[in-house]
Amino acid sequence: MHNDKASTFKRRLAILYQLPESWANVRTVWEAARDDANLEVIVVMLPFIHNDYQWQREAAEAHLNDMGVPFLAWDAFDLDKAGLDAVLYTSPYDETRPPAYRFANLRQRVPCTAYIPYGLEVGGGEHNYVYQYGQPVTALATAVFVRSEGVRQMFARHCPTGAGHVQVTGHPRMDGLMDLANFEVDPALREAIAGRRAVLWNAHFSFDGDLWSTFDQLAGDMLDIFASRPDLALVFRPHPLLWQKLINLNILDASGILALKNELLARGVIVDGRADHRHAFAASEAMMSDVGSFLMEYLGTGKPVLYLCNPDGLGLNEEGSAVVRHYQSTSDALGICKFLDQLSHGEDAQGASRRAAIDDFFHGFNGQAGQRVVAVLKELMA
Structure with missing residues (x-):
């Protein structure tokens, strides 16, 4: 056990931030974790590496700063010394991340891995099912948090590991539409x-x-x-x-x-x-x-x-x-x-x-999906 954990008894959760547009998916998770006395939440800013997107570090930093969200950049964060108990992905695609943050690498360093779908998937096509349900993150994470029973059934049909790891909590993105x-x-x-x-x-x-x-x-x-x-x-x-x-x-x-x-x-x-x-x-x-x-x-x-x-x-x-x-x-x-x-x-x-x-x-469309996600994460980190 790390000394800082021994003194505070706080579990450490990292949220991987890649795109400003994806912050809506985890905003209420971050808020619930921030307000939980038993958790320390760390936002780690990563680049989004994609041929069809020009990621700008300054824009990402400005977005987080404008929202008042403390963060650490990936290139100033030591994964081996971080003592993370859980990590939450906001994109399933490993190729969009620096190598150290790809699933196989991070899984060796963090006992609990989780994912919240970056999009509310509606697109068809067999190869698209692989993109949405067959990535290492979606198939092998400790938990995937989804918006409905219908999505859990999509995992059961299309994910190579089934739906045993899928949690129907409602999607935190929808919390922002409540009012x-x-x-x-x-x-x-x-x-x-x-x-x-x-x-x-x-x-x-x-x-x-x-x-x-x-x-x-x-x-x-x-x-x-x-x-x-x-x-x-x-x-x-x-x-x-x-x-x-x-x-x-x-x-x-x-x-x-x-x-x-x-x-x-x-x-x-x-x-x-x-x-x-x-x-x-x-x-x-x-x-x-x-x-x-x-x-x-x-x-x-x-x-x-x-x-x-x-x-x-x-x-x-x-x-x-x-x-x-x-x-x-x-x-x-x-x-x-x-x-x-x-x-x-x-x-x-x-x-x-x-x-x-x-x-x-939308399961539990009551503005509390983020809180439900944190509750499950705490159980998995216990």
């Missing part, structure tokens, strides 16, 4: 919306391979449609990897991305790059989305959703197919217009049944 009506939206976003009815547009980055994105197919129509509807404000919040993907596929270069963003702004589109997606969720009255986490998560708001379906893509997994039954779907401009017409007229035929389905997809 969304009272969430303090950035005044700059409110000012940009300027009293109009705001619609959130979420585009995926998969223009190749999985083909979940409809951005390349529907963007032109989308902009024309909103240009003809001055009562509506379009809030564009794409997947974080979309911009770099456009560059990597030689669709645009860096100056072209800047020009695209400026063109969107010139056409009245609000481009939202805030780390906290709740600003866009709270300010919008509806969402249009490709396959992606938001397609599941926005259900928790109770607001209308239009699923933008790429007919050539891999489509949805079992959970994704289940949730879009409560939404409208389209692959063309006509469907977008119909959805917006209904929104403008205050029509929402699926509203009651959609809101009634929230508990089916």
